[in-house]
Amino acid sequence: MSARQYPASVDVVIVGSGPTGAAYARILSERAPGTTIAMFEVGPTVSDPPGAHVKNIADPAERARAQAASEGPGERGEKVANPGAAKAGVRGARPGTFLLDDGYAFEGEDGMPVAAMSSNVGGMSAHWTGACPRPNDSERIPFLPDLDELLDEGERLLGVRTDAFDAAPFGAIVRERLSAAVDAGRVDRTKVQRMPLAAHRRDDGRLVWSGSDVVLGDVTRANPGFTLIDESLVTRVVVEGGRASGVVVRDLRSGEQHEVAARVVVVAADALRTPQLLWASGVRPEALGRYLNDQAQIVFASRLRDVAPLGADAPATGLAEYSGVSWVPFTDDVPFHGQVMQLDASPIPLAEDDPVVPGSIVGLGLFCAKDLQADDRVAFDDEHLDGYGMPAPRIHYTLTARDHEVIDRARAEIVRLGEAVGDPLDSRPFTLPLGSSLHYQGSTRMGLADDGTSVCDLDSEVWGVPDLFVAGNGVIPTSTACNPTLTSVALAVRGARKIASVLSREQVARGAASA
Template sequence: MNARRYPATVDVVIVGSGPTGSAYARILSERAPGTTIAMFEVGPTVSDPPGAHVKNIADPAERARAQVASEGPGERGEKVASPGAAKAGVRGARPGTFLLEEGYAFDGEDGMPVAAMSSNVGGMAAHWTGACPRPNDSERIGFLDDLDELLDEADRLLGVTTDAFDSAPFGAIVRERLSAAVDAGRVDRTKVQRMPLAVHRREDGRLVWSGSDIVLGEVTRSNPAFSLFDESLAVRVLVEGGRAAGVVVRDLRSGAEHVVRARYVVVAADALRTPQLLWASGVRPEALGRYLNDQAQVVYASRLRDMPPLAEDAPTAGLAEYSGVSWVPFTDDMPFHGQIMQLDASPIPLAEDDPVVPGSIVGLGLFCAKDLRAEDRVAFDDDHVDGYGMPAPRIHYRLTDRDQEVVERARREITRLAEVIGDPVGDQPFTLPLGSSLHYQGSTRMGLVDDGTSVCDVDSEVWGVPDLFVAGNGVIPTATACNPTVTSVALAVRGARKIASVLARDRSAAVSASA
């Protein structure tokens, strides 16, 4: 799939190779065969097949090289790959991601000190946890009548399962104890349950985590009309006659720039770089970059009490950091989403004579929904550039009084849940620095009407610029606490179907006219 000769013209240009950009390529390949598609990714190819999750790389050294290669544009990018650094008070990025060099906080604001991105084929889907919970209550997009069907399709594309960790020890006990604490008064869809995960277990027991390779699928990989260009920076969307007409792409290997014309342009970078490219292209609707929201995150750990030792033949093979993942869904009455993960080691050192039984340490994380405000935004100007020479994201962000109250409530709730599960590990829960969730949303949000509070319509087509579509978590218009990927892929499916229907109809009409 990796090509190097840039085409002069295609039907569809896709900027970004993450799960939403890949969803466009997949739906177009399925529904409009023959459509020519060029996908451009600023980062390198770090896995085989392209876009695969790095956790599927068996060799630790090779996996580490893939992570480092994903960490941005070179020496200017901050590459502190230490998951524990945030707790030590250091600006640290997770492996495979890189931080903003500056502009992440301003005086009098909270900012997002650990806002992070990835640059590689597959985007952050090469590094994510794979959690795919569905939105509930006010997290749902009320004006989309077909949301559930779109979510079903997103599950298909991502390869979502709920049984990959059924062999993890004590998982049922964890859910039983959580259920006793939170299920009263909840409907079935919001009761404690297994976390839907984009992962499956092979017959040999090995876990295979979904990345963009799974979303693309064989139908896209074998599509001769689809080409993927890595290390290719889209510097501008061409707008001619008021419509999107293609992109200008810089080959980062040679520095040469190329014009690629297209009938449709899909910008699926991420919630910071999609508005960046639109702004650099002079496409600047009032809501661009606004309503930015993250999910404040509170974490804690607990040790299951009264657990028997594992039998010698217990199925512990494949236990990993995310083994036995359980889900406490968001509700409007409890405005946070719980991700409960059994671990194979303690996050805090225990006594040497106190061995940890795999699966008996439980990590708890509560993600909090944010008040949506136009003032929370990613902005750009002509005076600051990033490591790629593009307008640098500058984040203005503040927690409201209600946000602070929700975080404090989450701290109390996570302490209660830790005590219900077992014996808390550590003195108190820890509130992670803002940006830690990596779930940035709202910066290219969807809306019903062009009233200045949204960037695109229900099909993700940008207001006032026909044939220009946006994709990614930034399109989600609601305040969510759950992991957003399955929702953003669902919205991408809707946009891709619109493009596919027009292209398929036009191709059919052309065939009929020539008959």
């Protein structure tokens, strides 16, 4: 799947190999199997199979090399393994990610000091926590009548399950204690529950995280018309006659440039680099890059009371099945989403003191919904370039009075929940620097009409540029607090179905004409 032969033309070009780009490839392979697809990824292949989660790599040194290879161009910055470093003022990225060199904050604005990206096959799904909750209340997209069916399909592609930790004694204890503190007055769908997770069991019986490899699935890997080419930078979408007609792509190994013609182009980079490529291609609708929103993240930690120690043979890699991930859903009345993880399941270790019972340190995280503002945006110009030579993202971002109010409420709530679960490890919660959630949304948002407030229609096709589709968290038009990947994949399913329908009709028409 990583041949260096660049095709002259294909039916569909997909820019980016994260979960949404993979969803387009999967749906097209299932619904229009004769379609030729070229997927280009700027980063290298860092796992086997391509797109697999790097935390599934058992050898620590190999895992660290895979993470380092995902950290983009230029110097490797200092990594933040826990909030202690952030508290000390270190501006660092988590392993597997890299930060903007500059342009992340401007005078008089809050900015996103730790806005981060990954460059590797699988994108951020090679590094994520696998959490796939469904949106609730105002998080939902009100003008998509088929949203629930699309979410069902997203769960199928991601391999979402809620029983991954059913045998975990600590997970049940955590949910029981959280439920006593949270559930009163909530309907069933918003009560404390198991976190839906993209996780699967390998042939050897080990439970591991899912990545883009699972979304692609065997049907895509077996599709003779599908090609994945890594270390390939798409520098421009070609627009001719007002329609997308292909891409210009640079082989980062050789430096050679290729033009690949395509019937359809799907840009599924991320919420910063998808608008970057559109801007560089001269596709600049009024809402491009605007309504950018992150989820302010508050963290806290408690040690579980009254739990028995586990044996020394408990697993140290993959998903430790004595652990658990619990979910406190967002509601309009309580506008934050809770992700509660035992230490080994968290991307940010929360305790460094004496040796602890595995799984007994509970990391609580609350993610806050953001007020949407058109002036919160990622912008580009011809003067500033990133490490790839593309227009560098410049982030303008400001918290509103309501945002500060929600954050203050979340800080009080997380202490209450931490005390309900166990004995807090600190007297105060910590608000992570803006950008820490990695859940950036809105920059290529979907809308009902081409009225300057959205970039694409309900099928994710860019207004005014037929055959150009966008994908990823940036397409989500609502303010959310929950992890956005499931919603993004659901929206990608809708766009992929539209493309598959059009291509299938054209194939039938060509067949009839040649008969």
